[in-house]
Amino acid sequence: MTDATSSSTVVSFLRVGKRRLEIFNKACIKFGLTVVDHTNQNAFILIDDELDFISASKALKSSSVLSSSSSSPPIFIRTQWLSDSIKQNQLLSHESYILHATPSRSESSLTETVIPIKKTEISTEQLSFKRERSVSSSASDTDDETRSKKHHIDIQPIQPGELPRTTGIWLCSEASSSTSAVGNPNEKIIEKLREMSKLYLITNDKGRSIAYQKAIEALKRCTHPIRSYEEIKALPYVKQSLADKIWEIIRTNGLVKLSAFQSRDDVSALALFAGVWGAGTETTKQWFAQGFRTLEDLRTRARLTRTQQIGLKYYQDFNTRIPREEVTRIETIVKQTADEVAPGLMIETCGSYRRLKPSCGDIDMLMTFKDGKRHIHESILAPLIEKLREIGFLIHDLINHSETSSTSHVSEQLTYFGVCRLSEPGSLHRRIDLIFVPANEWACSLLYFTGSDMFNRSMRRLARRLNMSLSQHGLYHGVVRKGVEKINTGQALNTPTEESVFRYLNLSYRPPEDRDH
Numbered sequence: 001m002t003d004a005t006s007s008s009t010v011v012s013f014l015r016v017g018k019r020r021l022e023i024f025n026k027a028c029i030k031f032g033l034t035v036v037d038h039t040n041q042n043a044f045i046l047i048d049d050e051l052d053f054i055s056a057s058k059a060l061k062s063s064s065v066l067s068s069s070s071s072s073p074p075i076f077i078r079t080q081w082l083s084d085s086i087k088q089n090q091l092l093s094h095e096s097y098i099l100h101a102t103p104s105r106s107e108s109s110l111t112e113t114v115i116p117i118k119k120t121e122i123s124t125e126q127l128s129f130k131r132e133r134s135v136s137s138s139a140s141d142t143d144d145e146t147r148s149k150k151h152h153i154d155i156q157p158i159q160p161g162e163l164p165r166t167t168g169i170w171l172c173s174e175a176s177s178s179t180s181a182v183g184n185p186n187e188k189i190i191e192k193l194r195e196m197s198k199l200y201l202i203t204n205d206k207g208r209s210i211a212y213q214k215a216i217e218a219l220k221r222c223t224h225p226i227r228s229y230e231e232i233k234a235l236p237y238v239k240q241s242l243a244d245k246i247w248e249i250i251r252t253n254g255l256v257k258l259s260a261f262q263s264r265d266d267v268s269a270l271a272l273f274a275g276v277w278g279a280g281t282e283t284t285k286q287w288f289a290q291g292f293r294t295l296e297d298l299r300t301r302a303r304l305t306r307t308q309q310i311g312l313k314y315y316q317d318f319n320t321r322i323p324r325e326e327v328t329r330i331e332t333i334v335k336q337t338a339d340e341v342a343p344g345l346m347i348e349t350c351g352s353y354r355r356l357k358p359s360c361g362d363i364d365m366l367m368t369f370k371d372g373k374r375h376i377h378e379s380i381l382a383p384l385i386e387k388l389r390e391i392g393f394l395i396h397d398l399i400n401h402s403e404t405s406s407t408s409h410v411s412e413q414l415t416y417f418g419v420c421r422l423s424e425p426g427s428l429h430r431r432i433d434l435i436f437v438p439a440n441e442w443a444c445s446l447l448y449f450t451g452s453d454m455f456n457r458s459m460r461r462l463a464r465r466l467n468m469s470l471s472q473h474g475l476y477h478g479v480v481r482k483g484v485e486k487i488n489t490g491q492a493l494n495t496p497t498e499e500s501v502f503r504y505l506n507l508s509y510r511p512p513e514d515r516d517h
Protein backbone atom coordinates (compact mmCIF):
# COMPACT_ATOMS: atom_id res chain seq x y z
CA MET A 1 0.00 0.00 0.00
CA THR A 2 1.12 3.49 -0.77
CA ASP A 3 2.26 5.35 2.29
CA ALA A 4 0.02 8.33 2.88
CA THR A 5 2.69 10.02 4.93
CA SER A 6 5.13 10.21 2.04
CA SER A 7 5.54 13.53 0.35
CA SER A 8 4.28 12.29 -2.99
CA THR A 9 0.91 11.36 -1.57
CA VAL A 10 -2.18 12.56 -3.36
CA VAL A 11 -5.46 13.01 -1.55
CA SER A 12 -8.93 14.12 -2.45
CA PHE A 13 -11.83 15.20 -0.27
CA LEU A 14 -15.33 13.83 -0.22
CA ARG A 15 -18.29 15.29 1.62
CA VAL A 16 -16.20 17.65 3.69
CA GLY A 17 -17.83 20.98 4.61
CA LYS A 18 -16.51 24.15 3.06
CA ARG A 19 -15.03 25.62 6.23
CA ARG A 20 -13.16 22.46 7.15
CA LEU A 21 -12.08 22.04 3.57
CA GLU A 22 -10.30 25.39 3.64
CA ILE A 23 -8.45 24.39 6.78
CA PHE A 24 -7.59 20.93 5.45
CA ASN A 25 -6.35 22.35 2.18
CA LYS A 26 -3.93 24.58 4.05
CA ALA A 27 -2.81 21.64 6.16
CA CYS A 28 -2.17 19.60 3.00
CA ILE A 29 0.12 22.30 1.68
CA LYS A 30 1.91 22.37 4.99
CA PHE A 31 2.31 18.61 5.14
CA GLY A 32 3.27 18.30 1.47
CA LEU A 33 0.15 16.40 0.39
CA THR A 34 -1.15 17.01 -3.11
CA VAL A 35 -4.88 17.61 -3.37
CA VAL A 36 -6.53 16.31 -6.50
CA ASP A 37 -10.11 15.54 -7.50
CA HIS A 38 -11.94 12.24 -7.14
CA THR A 39 -11.19 11.08 -10.62
CA ASN A 40 -7.58 10.50 -9.71
CA GLN A 41 -7.52 6.85 -8.82
CA ASN A 42 -4.27 7.07 -6.91
CA ALA A 43 -5.73 9.44 -4.40
CA PHE A 44 -6.62 8.57 -0.87
CA ILE A 45 -10.18 9.71 -0.40
CA LEU A 46 -10.46 11.77 2.76
CA ILE A 47 -14.02 11.56 3.98
CA ASP A 48 -16.13 13.17 6.59
CA ASP A 49 -15.75 11.27 9.86
CA GLU A 50 -19.41 10.38 9.94
CA LEU A 51 -19.51 8.42 6.69
CA ASP A 52 -19.44 4.64 6.68
CA PHE A 53 -17.76 2.65 3.94
CA ILE A 54 -20.86 2.01 1.87
CA SER A 55 -22.15 5.58 2.05
CA ALA A 56 -18.68 6.79 1.16
CA SER A 57 -18.54 4.47 -1.87
CA LYS A 58 -21.98 5.61 -2.98
CA ALA A 59 -21.10 9.24 -2.51
CA LEU A 60 -17.92 8.75 -4.48
CA LYS A 61 -19.79 7.12 -7.35
CA SER A 62 -22.41 9.80 -7.51
CA SER A 63 -20.12 12.74 -6.98
CA SER A 64 -17.47 11.75 -9.43
CA VAL A 65 -17.20 9.88 -12.33
CA LEU A 66 -15.52 6.88 -10.96
CA SER A 67 -15.08 5.12 -14.26
CA SER A 68 -16.11 1.51 -14.62
CA SER A 69 -12.59 0.67 -15.61
CA SER A 70 -11.49 1.47 -12.10
CA SER A 71 -8.86 -1.09 -11.31
CA SER A 72 -8.52 -0.92 -7.55
CA PRO A 73 -11.04 -0.10 -4.83
CA PRO A 74 -10.75 3.38 -3.32
CA ILE A 75 -9.04 3.85 0.02
CA PHE A 76 -11.09 5.97 2.37
CA ILE A 77 -9.41 7.76 5.24
CA ARG A 78 -11.21 9.71 7.94
CA THR A 79 -10.43 13.41 8.02
CA GLN A 80 -9.72 12.94 11.72
CA TRP A 81 -6.28 11.96 10.45
CA LEU A 82 -5.67 15.52 9.29
CA SER A 83 -7.33 17.03 12.36
CA ASP A 84 -5.05 15.08 14.65
CA SER A 85 -2.03 15.91 12.50
CA ILE A 86 -2.86 19.62 12.69
CA LYS A 87 -3.25 19.29 16.45
CA GLN A 88 0.13 17.62 16.83
CA ASN A 89 1.77 19.74 14.19
CA GLN A 90 3.11 16.78 12.25
CA LEU A 91 1.70 14.39 9.70
CA LEU A 92 0.72 11.24 11.60
CA SER A 93 0.49 7.77 10.15
CA HIS A 94 -2.80 7.34 8.36
CA GLU A 95 -3.11 3.61 9.10
CA SER A 96 -5.44 3.80 12.05
CA TYR A 97 -7.73 6.20 10.19
CA ILE A 98 -8.47 3.96 7.22
CA LEU A 99 -12.11 3.08 6.86
CA HIS A 100 -12.53 -0.63 6.23
CA ALA A 101 -15.44 -2.29 4.52
CA THR A 102 -17.30 -4.86 6.59
CA PRO A 103 -19.05 -6.84 3.86
CA SER A 104 -20.59 -9.43 6.13
CA ARG A 105 -23.15 -6.95 7.35
CA SER A 106 -26.19 -5.68 5.62
CA GLU A 107 -26.17 -2.10 4.50
CA SER A 108 -28.72 -1.00 7.05
CA SER A 109 -26.86 -2.48 9.98
CA LEU A 110 -23.68 -0.94 8.71
CA THR A 111 -25.01 2.52 9.17
CA GLU A 112 -25.60 1.70 12.78
CA THR A 113 -22.13 0.35 13.33
CA VAL A 114 -20.21 3.32 12.06
CA ILE A 115 -17.39 3.81 14.53
CA PRO A 116 -19.14 5.92 17.13
CA ILE A 117 -17.88 9.43 17.42
CA LYS A 118 -17.48 10.29 21.05
CA LYS A 119 -19.63 13.14 22.22
CA THR A 120 -16.51 15.16 22.72
CA GLU A 121 -15.59 14.68 19.11
CA ILE A 122 -18.87 15.71 17.59
CA SER A 123 -18.13 17.09 14.17
CA THR A 124 -18.18 20.76 13.50
CA GLU A 125 -20.78 20.29 10.81
CA GLN A 126 -23.04 18.75 13.37
CA LEU A 127 -22.52 21.77 15.54
CA SER A 128 -23.46 24.19 12.84
CA PHE A 129 -26.31 21.94 11.84
CA LYS A 130 -27.60 22.02 15.40
CA ARG A 131 -27.25 25.73 15.43
CA GLU A 132 -29.14 26.17 12.21
CA ARG A 133 -31.84 23.77 13.31
CA SER A 134 -32.35 25.46 16.63
CA VAL A 135 -33.85 28.34 14.71
CA SER A 136 -36.97 26.31 14.45
CA SER A 137 -38.48 26.08 17.88
CA SER A 138 -40.70 23.13 17.05
CA ALA A 139 -37.89 20.61 16.70
CA SER A 140 -37.19 18.67 19.85
CA ASP A 141 -33.66 17.90 20.99
CA THR A 142 -33.93 14.25 20.16
CA ASP A 143 -35.23 15.04 16.73
CA ASP A 144 -32.25 17.30 16.32
CA GLU A 145 -29.78 14.60 17.25
CA THR A 146 -31.23 11.94 15.00
CA ARG A 147 -31.26 14.33 12.12
CA SER A 148 -27.76 15.54 12.69
CA LYS A 149 -26.49 11.96 12.60
CA LYS A 150 -28.01 11.38 9.23
CA HIS A 151 -27.40 14.71 7.64
CA HIS A 152 -23.96 15.69 8.68
CA ILE A 153 -23.40 18.48 6.25
CA ASP A 154 -26.74 19.02 4.63
CA ILE A 155 -28.13 22.47 5.06
CA GLN A 156 -31.88 22.55 5.16
CA PRO A 157 -33.64 24.74 2.62
CA ILE A 158 -34.84 28.05 3.98
CA GLN A 159 -38.37 27.76 5.22
CA PRO A 160 -40.71 30.69 5.55
CA GLY A 161 -40.40 31.79 9.13
CA GLU A 162 -36.75 30.80 9.40
CA LEU A 163 -33.86 33.16 9.53
CA PRO A 164 -31.41 34.02 6.85
CA ARG A 165 -28.63 31.57 7.41
CA THR A 166 -25.65 33.14 5.79
CA THR A 167 -24.09 34.17 9.06
CA GLY A 168 -23.24 31.96 11.97
CA ILE A 169 -25.30 32.89 14.97
CA TRP A 170 -28.57 34.67 15.55
CA LEU A 171 -28.51 35.15 19.29
CA CYS A 172 -31.98 36.60 19.20
CA SER A 173 -33.33 33.30 17.92
CA GLU A 174 -31.90 31.32 20.79
CA ALA A 175 -32.90 31.18 24.42
CA SER A 176 -29.97 32.37 26.50
CA SER A 177 -30.79 29.67 29.06
CA SER A 178 -29.72 27.10 26.48
CA THR A 179 -26.22 28.54 26.35
CA SER A 180 -24.17 29.30 29.37
CA ALA A 181 -20.56 29.94 30.16
CA VAL A 182 -20.91 28.37 33.58
CA GLY A 183 -20.32 24.64 33.38
CA ASN A 184 -19.47 24.96 29.71
CA PRO A 185 -16.64 22.62 28.73
CA ASN A 186 -14.84 25.65 27.30
CA GLU A 187 -15.40 27.81 30.37
CA LYS A 188 -11.69 28.44 30.90
CA ILE A 189 -11.26 29.75 27.36
CA ILE A 190 -14.39 31.86 27.71
CA GLU A 191 -13.09 33.44 30.93
CA LYS A 192 -9.92 34.60 29.22
CA LEU A 193 -11.74 35.88 26.16
CA ARG A 194 -14.13 37.78 28.39
CA GLU A 195 -11.26 39.49 30.13
CA MET A 196 -9.78 40.40 26.73
CA SER A 197 -13.12 41.78 25.56
CA LYS A 198 -13.39 43.92 28.70
CA LEU A 199 -9.89 45.27 28.33
CA TYR A 200 -10.38 46.11 24.66
CA LEU A 201 -13.51 48.05 25.61
CA ILE A 202 -11.59 49.96 28.23
CA THR A 203 -8.87 50.82 25.74
CA ASN A 204 -11.54 52.06 23.32
CA ASP A 205 -11.23 49.23 20.80
CA LYS A 206 -14.91 48.44 20.46
CA GLY A 207 -14.45 46.42 17.27
CA ARG A 208 -12.11 43.92 18.90
CA SER A 209 -14.19 43.86 22.05
CA ILE A 210 -17.26 42.83 20.03
CA ALA A 211 -15.23 40.28 18.04
CA TYR A 212 -14.28 38.62 21.34
CA GLN A 213 -17.87 38.70 22.57
CA LYS A 214 -19.01 36.98 19.40
CA ALA A 215 -16.36 34.31 19.82
CA ILE A 216 -17.60 33.79 23.39
CA GLU A 217 -21.14 33.32 22.14
CA ALA A 218 -19.90 30.79 19.57
CA LEU A 219 -18.00 28.89 22.28
CA LYS A 220 -20.98 28.90 24.61
CA ARG A 221 -22.78 26.89 21.96
CA CYS A 222 -20.21 24.13 21.94
CA THR A 223 -21.25 21.16 24.01
CA HIS A 224 -17.83 19.57 23.87
CA PRO A 225 -14.37 20.79 24.80
CA ILE A 226 -12.61 22.26 21.81
CA ARG A 227 -9.41 20.37 21.21
CA SER A 228 -8.22 21.02 17.69
CA TYR A 229 -7.27 24.05 15.70
CA GLU A 230 -9.61 22.92 12.99
CA GLU A 231 -12.56 23.03 15.38
CA ILE A 232 -11.66 26.58 16.33
CA LYS A 233 -11.46 27.63 12.72
CA ALA A 234 -14.89 26.18 12.11
CA LEU A 235 -16.47 28.41 14.76
CA PRO A 236 -18.54 31.16 13.22
CA TYR A 237 -17.09 34.67 13.45
CA VAL A 238 -13.69 33.52 14.65
CA LYS A 239 -11.04 35.03 12.44
CA GLN A 240 -7.41 33.94 12.12
CA SER A 241 -5.84 36.04 14.87
CA LEU A 242 -8.56 35.20 17.37
CA ALA A 243 -8.37 31.52 16.44
CA ASP A 244 -4.63 31.65 17.15
CA LYS A 245 -5.34 33.12 20.59
CA ILE A 246 -7.88 30.42 21.43
CA TRP A 247 -5.39 27.80 20.26
CA GLU A 248 -2.75 29.38 22.49
CA ILE A 249 -5.10 29.17 25.50
CA ILE A 250 -5.79 25.51 24.76
CA ARG A 251 -2.13 24.64 24.34
CA THR A 252 -0.62 26.71 27.12
CA ASN A 253 -3.50 27.44 29.47
CA GLY A 254 -2.50 31.08 29.22
CA LEU A 255 -2.53 33.99 26.85
CA VAL A 256 0.56 36.13 26.48
CA LYS A 257 -1.44 39.05 25.06
CA LEU A 258 -3.75 39.06 28.09
CA SER A 259 -0.89 38.97 30.58
CA ALA A 260 0.80 41.77 28.67
CA PHE A 261 -2.44 43.73 28.70
CA GLN A 262 -2.90 43.23 32.42
CA SER A 263 0.59 44.33 33.27
CA ARG A 264 0.35 47.55 31.28
CA ASP A 265 0.16 50.65 33.49
CA ASP A 266 -2.25 52.45 31.22
CA VAL A 267 -4.67 49.51 31.08
CA SER A 268 -4.96 49.16 34.84
CA ALA A 269 -5.43 52.92 35.24
CA LEU A 270 -7.98 53.03 32.41
CA ALA A 271 -9.86 50.12 33.96
CA LEU A 272 -9.95 51.95 37.29
CA PHE A 273 -11.10 55.21 35.70
CA ALA A 274 -13.75 53.43 33.61
CA GLY A 275 -15.61 52.86 36.87
CA VAL A 276 -16.22 56.60 37.25
CA TRP A 277 -19.78 57.20 36.07
CA GLY A 278 -19.81 59.95 33.46
CA ALA A 279 -16.29 59.30 32.18
CA GLY A 280 -16.00 57.89 28.67
CA THR A 281 -12.93 56.35 27.09
CA GLU A 282 -11.71 59.68 25.71
CA THR A 283 -11.79 61.20 29.18
CA THR A 284 -10.11 58.26 30.86
CA LYS A 285 -7.35 58.34 28.23
CA GLN A 286 -6.83 62.04 28.86
CA TRP A 287 -6.63 61.49 32.59
CA PHE A 288 -3.94 58.89 32.04
CA ALA A 289 -2.07 61.22 29.66
CA GLN A 290 -2.21 63.93 32.33
CA GLY A 291 -0.36 61.61 34.66
CA PHE A 292 -3.24 60.54 36.90
CA ARG A 293 -3.07 56.97 38.15
CA THR A 294 -5.33 56.75 41.19
CA LEU A 295 -8.81 57.90 42.22
CA GLU A 296 -7.09 60.20 44.67
CA ASP A 297 -5.23 61.82 41.74
CA LEU A 298 -8.60 62.45 40.09
CA ARG A 299 -10.12 63.85 43.25
CA THR A 300 -7.29 66.24 43.97
CA ARG A 301 -5.92 67.18 40.55
CA ALA A 302 -8.33 66.43 37.71
CA ARG A 303 -10.85 68.87 36.29
CA LEU A 304 -14.09 66.98 36.66
CA THR A 305 -17.57 67.73 35.37
CA ARG A 306 -20.31 67.85 37.97
CA THR A 307 -21.49 64.41 36.85
CA GLN A 308 -17.97 62.97 37.14
CA GLN A 309 -17.64 64.46 40.61
CA ILE A 310 -20.74 62.52 41.65
CA GLY A 311 -19.43 59.44 39.82
CA LEU A 312 -16.19 59.68 41.77
CA LYS A 313 -17.86 60.45 45.09
CA TYR A 314 -19.97 57.28 44.88
CA TYR A 315 -17.34 55.20 43.12
CA GLN A 316 -17.66 52.26 45.52
CA ASP A 317 -21.46 52.36 45.69
CA PHE A 318 -21.99 52.58 41.93
CA ASN A 319 -19.64 49.68 41.36
CA THR A 320 -21.46 47.46 43.83
CA ARG A 321 -24.22 45.32 42.30
CA ILE A 322 -27.74 45.92 43.57
CA PRO A 323 -29.50 42.86 44.99
CA ARG A 324 -32.74 42.13 43.17
CA GLU A 325 -34.85 42.62 46.32
CA GLU A 326 -33.50 46.13 46.67
CA VAL A 327 -34.48 46.94 43.08
CA THR A 328 -37.99 45.67 43.85
CA ARG A 329 -38.22 48.02 46.83
CA ILE A 330 -36.93 50.94 44.79
CA GLU A 331 -39.48 50.13 42.08
CA THR A 332 -42.27 50.12 44.67
CA ILE A 333 -41.31 53.60 45.89
CA VAL A 334 -41.27 55.03 42.34
CA LYS A 335 -44.59 53.36 41.47
CA GLN A 336 -46.30 54.58 44.66
CA THR A 337 -45.06 58.11 44.11
CA ALA A 338 -46.15 58.04 40.45
CA ASP A 339 -49.63 56.95 41.54
CA GLU A 340 -49.87 60.17 43.55
CA VAL A 341 -48.48 62.67 41.07
CA ALA A 342 -49.15 61.04 37.68
CA PRO A 343 -51.98 58.52 38.04
CA GLY A 344 -52.24 56.09 35.11
CA LEU A 345 -48.53 56.19 34.37
CA MET A 346 -47.39 52.74 33.34
CA ILE A 347 -43.99 51.75 34.71
CA GLU A 348 -41.81 48.76 33.92
CA THR A 349 -38.35 48.12 35.36
CA CYS A 350 -36.25 46.88 32.45
CA GLY A 351 -32.57 46.02 32.02
CA SER A 352 -31.07 43.12 33.91
CA TYR A 353 -33.95 43.25 36.43
CA ARG A 354 -36.52 42.34 33.80
CA ARG A 355 -34.17 39.60 32.58
CA LEU A 356 -34.57 38.19 36.12
CA LYS A 357 -30.91 38.58 37.08
CA PRO A 358 -30.22 38.11 40.80
CA SER A 359 -28.42 41.46 40.93
CA CYS A 360 -28.34 44.60 38.80
CA GLY A 361 -25.78 47.26 37.93
CA ASP A 362 -28.37 50.03 37.97
CA ILE A 363 -32.14 50.51 37.78
CA ASP A 364 -33.68 51.17 34.37
CA MET A 365 -37.32 52.23 34.57
CA LEU A 366 -39.42 52.78 31.48
CA MET A 367 -42.69 54.67 31.62
CA THR A 368 -45.54 55.73 29.38
CA PHE A 369 -49.18 56.75 29.34
CA LYS A 370 -51.12 54.26 27.30
CA ASP A 371 -54.15 56.52 26.91
CA GLY A 372 -52.95 57.66 23.47
CA LYS A 373 -53.03 61.36 24.42
CA ARG A 374 -50.06 63.52 23.63
CA HIS A 375 -48.48 64.39 26.93
CA ILE A 376 -46.16 67.25 27.54
CA HIS A 377 -43.15 66.37 29.57
CA GLU A 378 -43.61 69.03 32.25
CA SER A 379 -46.77 67.27 33.31
CA ILE A 380 -45.15 63.87 33.65
CA LEU A 381 -41.53 63.40 34.58
CA ALA A 382 -40.89 66.76 36.24
CA PRO A 383 -43.51 66.43 39.02
CA LEU A 384 -42.52 62.82 39.61
CA ILE A 385 -38.84 63.72 39.94
CA GLU A 386 -39.71 66.65 42.16
CA LYS A 387 -41.74 64.46 44.49
CA LEU A 388 -39.06 61.74 44.59
CA ARG A 389 -36.54 64.41 45.61
CA GLU A 390 -38.90 65.74 48.25
CA ILE A 391 -39.26 62.37 49.97
CA GLY A 392 -35.47 62.07 50.08
CA PHE A 393 -35.33 59.21 47.60
CA LEU A 394 -33.55 61.01 44.76
CA ILE A 395 -30.24 62.36 46.02
CA HIS A 396 -28.62 63.80 42.89
CA ASP A 397 -29.49 64.48 39.27
CA LEU A 398 -26.95 63.36 36.67
CA ILE A 399 -28.72 64.03 33.38
CA ASN A 400 -32.17 65.48 33.15
CA HIS A 401 -33.55 65.87 29.65
CA SER A 402 -37.04 66.35 30.96
CA GLU A 403 -36.08 69.91 31.86
CA THR A 404 -35.32 70.89 28.27
CA SER A 405 -37.89 73.12 26.70
CA SER A 406 -40.54 71.26 24.76
CA THR A 407 -39.86 73.25 21.59
CA SER A 408 -36.26 72.09 21.39
CA HIS A 409 -37.30 68.50 21.82
CA VAL A 410 -37.14 66.41 18.68
CA SER A 411 -38.04 63.15 20.32
CA GLU A 412 -40.83 62.77 22.78
CA GLN A 413 -38.67 60.45 24.77
CA LEU A 414 -37.55 61.99 28.02
CA THR A 415 -34.70 60.74 30.09
CA TYR A 416 -33.64 61.33 33.63
CA PHE A 417 -30.49 59.75 35.09
CA GLY A 418 -30.04 60.21 38.79
CA VAL A 419 -28.84 58.83 42.10
CA CYS A 420 -31.28 57.33 44.60
CA ARG A 421 -31.07 55.70 48.00
CA LEU A 422 -33.38 53.81 50.32
CA SER A 423 -33.91 55.46 53.68
CA GLU A 424 -32.64 52.52 55.77
CA PRO A 425 -29.29 53.24 57.42
CA GLY A 426 -26.43 51.67 55.52
CA SER A 427 -28.22 51.79 52.16
CA LEU A 428 -25.92 52.47 49.24
CA HIS A 429 -26.34 55.15 46.61
CA ARG A 430 -27.74 53.64 43.43
CA ARG A 431 -27.89 54.71 39.81
CA ILE A 432 -31.43 55.07 38.50
CA ASP A 433 -32.70 55.88 34.99
CA LEU A 434 -36.26 57.07 34.44
CA ILE A 435 -37.23 57.08 30.80
CA PHE A 436 -40.56 58.32 29.53
CA VAL A 437 -41.60 57.23 26.03
CA PRO A 438 -44.67 57.90 23.87
CA ALA A 439 -47.20 55.05 23.85
CA ASN A 440 -46.56 54.05 20.22
CA GLU A 441 -42.86 53.53 20.98
CA TRP A 442 -43.54 51.47 24.10
CA ALA A 443 -42.91 47.96 22.74
CA CYS A 444 -39.70 48.84 20.90
CA SER A 445 -38.41 50.77 23.91
CA LEU A 446 -39.30 47.93 26.24
CA LEU A 447 -37.41 45.57 23.97
CA TYR A 448 -34.40 47.87 23.75
CA PHE A 449 -34.11 48.71 27.45
CA THR A 450 -34.58 45.07 28.43
CA GLY A 451 -31.51 44.02 26.43
CA SER A 452 -29.15 42.45 26.76
CA ASP A 453 -27.09 44.65 24.48
CA MET A 454 -25.76 41.55 22.67
CA PHE A 455 -29.34 40.39 22.16
CA ASN A 456 -30.30 43.83 20.86
CA ARG A 457 -27.37 43.90 18.50
CA SER A 458 -28.33 40.53 17.07
CA MET A 459 -31.96 41.59 16.59
CA ARG A 460 -30.95 44.83 14.87
CA ARG A 461 -28.62 42.93 12.58
CA LEU A 462 -31.40 40.51 11.72
CA ALA A 463 -33.74 43.42 10.98
CA ARG A 464 -31.12 44.87 8.65
CA ARG A 465 -30.83 41.56 6.86
CA LEU A 466 -34.59 41.66 6.25
CA ASN A 467 -34.40 45.23 4.91
CA MET A 468 -35.95 46.50 8.09
CA SER A 469 -34.59 48.77 10.75
CA LEU A 470 -35.06 48.38 14.48
CA SER A 471 -34.38 50.93 17.17
CA GLN A 472 -35.75 51.86 20.56
CA HIS A 473 -38.22 54.11 18.73
CA GLY A 474 -39.71 51.64 16.27
CA LEU A 475 -39.49 48.99 13.59
CA TYR A 476 -39.39 50.06 9.94
CA HIS A 477 -39.73 47.93 6.84
CA GLY A 478 -38.83 48.52 3.22
CA VAL A 479 -35.60 50.21 4.24
CA VAL A 480 -33.13 50.74 1.41
CA ARG A 481 -29.46 50.97 2.32
CA LYS A 482 -26.33 51.75 0.45
CA GLY A 483 -23.68 50.32 2.68
CA VAL A 484 -24.61 51.46 6.16
CA GLU A 485 -26.33 54.59 4.93
CA LYS A 486 -30.12 54.53 4.66
CA ILE A 487 -31.31 55.80 1.28
CA ASN A 488 -34.94 55.16 2.14
CA THR A 489 -35.99 55.02 5.79
CA GLY A 490 -38.99 52.81 5.00
CA GLN A 491 -42.34 52.74 6.74
CA ALA A 492 -43.02 52.29 10.43
CA LEU A 493 -44.74 49.06 11.38
CA ASN A 494 -47.42 48.94 14.02
CA THR A 495 -45.77 47.36 17.05
CA PRO A 496 -48.24 47.28 19.93
CA THR A 497 -46.33 44.55 21.81
CA GLU A 498 -42.86 43.00 22.01
CA GLU A 499 -44.40 39.83 20.56
CA SER A 500 -45.36 41.74 17.44
CA VAL A 501 -41.73 42.76 16.87
CA PHE A 502 -40.60 39.14 17.17
CA ARG A 503 -43.31 38.11 14.72
CA TYR A 504 -42.28 40.68 12.10
CA LEU A 505 -38.76 39.32 12.30
CA ASN A 506 -39.99 35.72 11.97
CA LEU A 507 -38.69 34.87 15.42
CA SER A 508 -40.39 32.88 18.09
CA TYR A 509 -41.01 35.02 21.14
CA ARG A 510 -38.34 35.00 23.85
CA PRO A 511 -39.29 36.06 27.35
CA PRO A 512 -36.86 38.57 28.90
CA GLU A 513 -35.00 35.95 30.94
CA ASP A 514 -34.13 34.19 27.68
CA ARG A 515 -32.51 37.31 26.26
CA ASP A 516 -29.63 37.32 28.70
CA HIS A 517 -26.83 36.67 26.20
Ligand SMILES: Nc1ccn([C@H]2C[C@H](O)[C@@H](COP(=O)(O)OP(=O)(O)OP(=O)(O)O)O2)c(=O)n1
Pocket residue numbers: 350351352353359360361362363364448449450451452453456457
Ligand atom coordinates in the same frame (compact mmCIF):
# COMPACT_ATOMS: atom_id res chain seq x y z
N1 LIG B 1 -24.85 50.14 24.53
C1 LIG B 1 -26.03 49.75 24.98
C2 LIG B 1 -26.44 50.08 26.27
C3 LIG B 1 -27.67 49.64 26.69
N2 LIG B 1 -28.48 48.94 25.89
C4 LIG B 1 -29.78 48.46 26.35
C5 LIG B 1 -29.68 47.00 26.68
C6 LIG B 1 -29.48 46.99 28.14
O1 LIG B 1 -29.90 45.77 28.72
C7 LIG B 1 -30.34 48.15 28.58
C8 LIG B 1 -29.96 48.71 29.91
O2 LIG B 1 -28.57 49.06 29.91
P1 LIG B 1 -27.65 48.73 31.14
O3 LIG B 1 -26.31 49.26 30.84
O4 LIG B 1 -28.29 49.20 32.40
O5 LIG B 1 -27.52 47.14 31.10
P2 LIG B 1 -28.27 46.00 31.92
O6 LIG B 1 -29.42 46.53 32.70
O7 LIG B 1 -28.55 44.94 30.95
O8 LIG B 1 -27.15 45.46 32.90
P3 LIG B 1 -26.74 46.03 34.36
O9 LIG B 1 -27.18 45.01 35.34
O10 LIG B 1 -25.26 46.14 34.30
O11 LIG B 1 -27.38 47.34 34.55
O12 LIG B 1 -30.18 49.11 27.54
C9 LIG B 1 -28.04 48.62 24.61
O13 LIG B 1 -28.77 47.94 23.88
N3 LIG B 1 -26.83 49.04 24.18
Ligand SMILES: [Mn+2]
Pocket residue numbers: 350351352360361362363364
Ligand atom coordinates in the same frame (compact mmCIF):
# COMPACT_ATOMS: atom_id res chain seq x y z
MN1 LIG C 1 -29.26 48.21 33.94
